[in-house]
Amino acid sequence: MPSSTIRRQMKNMVNNYSDAEKKVRESTSNDPWGPSSSLMSEVADLTYNVVAFSEIMSMIWRRLNDHGKNWRHVYKALTLLDYLVKTGSERVALQCKENIFAIQTLKDFQYVDRDGKDQGVNVREKSKQLVVLLKDEERLKGERSQALKTKERMAQVSTGGTQVGFGRGSSQPNLSTSYSEEYGRSEGSPASYHGCE
Template identity: 85%
Template sequence: MTTSSIRRQMKNIVNNYSEAEIKVREATSNDPWGPSSSLMTEIADLTYNVVAFSEIMSMVWKRLNDHGKNWRHVYKALTLLDYLIKTGSERVAQQCRENIFAIQTLKDFQYVDRDGKDQGVNVREKAKQLVALLKDEERLKAERAQALKTKERMAQVATGMGSNQITFGRGSSQPNLSTSYSEQEYGKAGGSPASYHGSPEASLCPQHRTGPLRAQSEEPPLSQRPPFLLRPGPPSCPASDPAQPCLSWDPAAQ
């Protein structure tokens, strides 16, 4: 966290700023980067609240009255205003038209930093663009309509992603992983993990089975079952290495 961020947070506490005012202060800070679109969207949504609207606009006008080394406050406030006029409540544009003189004066904003760079040019250019937009009602309507379409499209994308997650594996556009894994691991016949644990004869290779497999209900009692013996499997046994023992019935032991 930067020193300026800490100082800004302290001021927020001391001055008991509201949530809306804090968001505007963050969006129009002196940090050397612009306000995020997500933060400006939050502020735009708050303009539809009567109380928050008053707090937002009051803080924006306060930032626009800054000067000198705080030129970023002014430039970011103009950037935020441009966004709010297009995506926020219509009252934002209405209030800006009523106070357009305050924005027009910024077309003459001057500030040269210690390195001799004219930082005021950014403010002057942004003020000109904003004044032109406010004076062109048809263009403003078109800009607001386009912004609304973009917002609705983004909302649909977000909703679609959420619904795909909820209906995952139930006819959604996402693959049904449970079915996929079932077919790969247990076969398409609907096998289950339990099918891997059958009778001893079921685990033997075909050449070492003594006869057709019997159902579990037909297995003889333990006292009548022949003993299991281990003996090397024949070379032709496809299921075992000749050097390894192969499980089978030994007729001599019966």
């Protein structure tokens, strides 16, 4: 087991992180490989739970505030956020739109490693792509629809053809419209994380 994994597990225990927070931390670690699609899928499924959603988003916003040698936290948090916007609860995109400035500021992210390689370029590019997606409602709907179809196909393959529902019409509640009205600004957003509205 890599020492980074052991350190992360120790921090998880010391800080008493929830299962959802641990999954986000693992997805957005400093390890030199990307988050697995199966782990991101688990996080996406957890975004339909109101408590887990708040924990997930709070941890993502925290990761997006990292800098310097922790550039992988930022890049992987953007990668995870992009995945969640497309496959998670619609509340993810709603909260991202409410706090789009936090993502937009990353288009200026800078970090050059010891070898002189510009590692910030990945963060800047991912930030720009996500902002474009969030601002284009039609494209966002199309991406979510395509992701839902892919997820249903994958579920059918893994269950041997048995129908498993996701999204609208399934057992997962569609809270997107009533959520913002009922709860107002999302908990765990950059605004609430920094104590400002």
